[in-house]
Amino acid sequence: MRTSLPPLPALLAFEAVARRRSFALAATELHLTASAISHQVARLEEFLGARLFERSSRGVEMTEAGAKYLQRVSGALQALTAASDDVRQGVRNTLYVHSTPSFASLWLMPRLGHFSQAHPGVSLYLSASHQHSDFALGQVDLDIRYGVPNWPGLTVRPLFEEHILxxxxxxxxxxxxxxxxxxxxxxxxIQSTVSVVQWADWLTAQGVEQPVERFALRFDRAQLALDAAVQGLGVALESSTIAAGHLEAGRLRPLFDVGRHLAVQAHFLVYPPRHEQRHEVAQFLRWLQAQAQAPQAGPGDGTGGT
Structure with missing residues (x-):
């Protein structure tokens, strides 16, 4: 028997208090008394040897240890809930995919209907956030990540080359x-703060050494930067692949000749090597890479992508 696992009731009490920022509200949610919730949290703190909450006149505040613990535990509880729901509802062949928000919304979602038609037996669960999945928690089968690849111990496959302009x-x-x-x-x-290509990179490549003094708008994801550009609020420096829908519809256009772009590989399929042995994972990998490798129209003809 594994003795390193904390008691589940204590975990549930901790997660509820952390989410609601209140022992009373957590008690109502879990149909317990506030005293029982307090007892469960104290039990978990004793198990961990660390204080998770501080009470003050302003309410309940998590300690640094509590915040870090919640970050790890909440995903594990979500995975347990999803797995239990699948068993109760008789769902089989479930595939859990995590993605960055802009990629999920602008590139993946328009194509998911094709996957569902090609693989009707696979039940796909898609989540999206900037935070990378922790495969040790068993949260997801595949992660679609954005950035500079540095993920040792995992299989990392680039999806496609993108033109930033x-x-x-x-x-x-x-x-x-x-x-x-x-x-x-x-x-x-318009600045997308998470982009691997920033305005300084593009301007320098065009022979413009003077720095940008200020940005009209700044966002933490490509989708918001593109939405602002569509509304005429400024110029976005983004991927023509991710912006393909806006380009095809004529909502956006390349500002200059399309030869003035920077080519990057920034979206990657990431997963533990053992996951590829699952039939559903292998099916999704083949489908996604076929979609990524499909011929893409260049932005010069007003389409900007598939």
């Missing part, structure tokens, strides 16, 4: 009539 709405282009990259320094620029 300035994109703007037709109305914005008509209003500002920018002709050269240097003119961008006097135009409202």
């Amino acid at each position: 300035p994109l703007a709405s037709p109305a914005f282009m008509e209003r500002y009539r920018l002709r050269e990259p240097a003119e961008l320094l006097s135009a409202p620029l």
Whole structure:
């Protein structure tokens, strides 16, 4: 018997208090008394040898140890809940995929109907966040990550090459009539703070050494940056692959000649090697890579992608 596992009632009490920031509200949710919740949390703190909460006049605050513990535990509890629901509902062949939010919304979602038609026996569960999945918790089968690959011990497969270039709405282009990259320094620029290619990288590649003094808008994901550009609020420096839907619909256009782009590989399929042995995982891998390798129209013809 594994003695390193904490008692489940204590874990549930801790998670509820952390989420609701209240012992009373956690007690109501779990149909217990506040005293019972307090007892369970104390039991867990004794088990861990660490204090998880601090009570003050402002309410309940998590300690640093509590916040770090919640980050690890909440995913494990979600995985347990999902697995239990699947068994109760008779769901088989479930596939758990995690992705970055913008990729999930702008690239993956428009294609999922095709996967469902091709593999009707697979029940797909998709979650999205910037935080990478912890495979040790058994949360997901596959993770679609964005960034510079440095994930030892995992299989890492690049999905496609992307072209990063300035994109703007037709109305914005008509209003500002920018002709050269240097003119961008006097135009409202939109920054995606998580992008592997920043404005300084692109401008330097175009021979513009002067730094950007300020950004009109800053966002922590590509989807919001693209939405702002569609509304004519500025110029977004984004992937023509991820922005394909906006480009196809004419909501966005490349600001300059499409040869003025930076090519990167920034989206990756990541998973433990053993996961590929699952039939559902292998099916999704083959399908996703076929989608990623399908011929893509260049942004010069107004499509910007598949």
